[in-house]
Amino acid sequence: MEIYCPTLSNRCFPELQEKVKINELFWWVPRKSPCRNALGMFLTSIATPILLNRFRKFDVILAHSQPSNWLALQVKRSLKIPYVSYLHQTNRFLFPREIDQTTGWLTDPDMEFLRKIHKLRTVIPRLDRISIKSSDYVLVNSEWIRSKTKTCYGIDANVCYPGVDLSYFKNNIDMEEISKKPYILTTNRHYPQKGLHLLIEMLSLLVSEYPNLECVMTGSYTNYTRQLKDYAAKLGLKDNVVFTDNLKEHDLLDMYKRAYVYTYTSPEEDFGLGPLEAGACGVPSIVWDYAGPRETVINGETGYRVKPYCVKEMSERHLRLLDDSSLRYKMGEQASKFIQENFSWKAHIDTLEPVLNLVAG
Structure with a gap:
């Protein structure tokens, strides 16, 4: 080959x-x-x-x-x-x-x-x-x-x-540790098509109850990144949204393993590997109920699927998990099992x- x-x-x-x-x-x-x-x-x-x-x-x-x-x-x-x-x-x-x-x-x-x-x-x-x-x-x-x-x-x-490397993306979540400083993770290219501004808008609805909650956005910087930073500052979230730029594989894996929840806001994604990698690591995903991601997240079991562009509903699903660490752990375990059974290489x-x-x- x-x-x-x-x-x-x-x-x-x-x-x-x-x-x-x-x-x-x-x-x-x-x-x-x-x-x-x-x-x-x-x-x-x-x-x-x-x-x-x-x-x-x-x-x-x-x-x-x-x-x-x-x-x-x-x-x-x-x-x-x-x-x-x-x-x-x-x-x-x-x-x-x-x-x-x-x-x-x-x-x-x-x-x-x-x-x-x-x-x-x-x-x-x-x-x-x-x-x-x-x-x-x-x-x-x-x-x-x-x-x-x-x-x-x-x-x-x-x-x-597509599959994920289950020997690399493993579920060894320490709920007590990640609950100390929970953060939302998203891994995507910084293009307008990925809807990352919707994630920042959603975060603005959560900080009243979780003022120290962070949203970590990986991915190489583009001119859209500047727009995202300006939008976060406009909403008073400059310190809540963390841009990591491109990460090495081991650093990305570490971000997955310490994430409280994974969120995917791309409204018309053809497939999307992020929910698979997150799920393999025992992290539930919240996605729009449309296009590719609806095939990789079982609503109410391995995460949540939300009506596209409904930021309020998405924030409510995040609050449900943030308020209940046992539910978050259960969904993470079910996500890991689902990925192992269906999306291996x-x-x-x-x-x-x-x-x-x-x-x-």
Whole structure:
């Protein structure tokens, strides 16, 4: 097995990159180039003929969303090598979510660059559709994306849920310790699409009863981070909202293990690994009752699902857990069990491997 990508970013799982060899197709693009990742994706799309020979030795290709689906189609046509498309989302620019249309992509120059290319609307929609529908098999990461794939491409795909490393994310919660200084944790990119401002708004409804309650937000800083900091200051929460920037893996794990509750405010998340990692560590999650996260949180058992954008209801669910540490502990235990039984890497491989063997023949 070999792994390929257009370009690598040291901000994306840097410690994992040290453990796994990843072949960077366009390594020569200067690291400081603006929109480097988008440029790599664009080059992959147009330079397919000169890339083909790299894949001659493989029996099957697992293509994780565009432009890998397009590349895999060209390999199949030229070298007769089959491919499996694994979609974590439908094409974000051809089939934008409501939240994308509302917020835009100015926070992420790479995404804005790609949006402008797709806006040309030339043959891109047709090529995208052909490369997905020509797949020998289509997998998706959630029932939510399965429904989107059926609507957008007319394909009834099979779900292959991502997993978490249960040997790393373990449940060894010390309730007495975390109850001394409880905090809300969220782990997400700092993009408007993630709805982090809603979490700050929700926190403002809790501090009257828990004035020292903190909300810890991990993730690399963007210009949206400044907006979040200004909003927190405006609500008098400057000292209650903690921005950690990007964390090393062991520091992130420590944040999970000491969290009182995990909160996910992305309103249209395709899947979302955060509730899985939190649950594996024995931390209940509170999410919107919509899209991907509704598949990973059992309402009233492993956490709570709340009506989207209903900040008041979300605050009430937080108060319920903050007021009752025994309930929080019970939900955390049930979350850990649920994740172990349904979202291990073994479960992921048990679904993926037979598909690859089938397609490879």
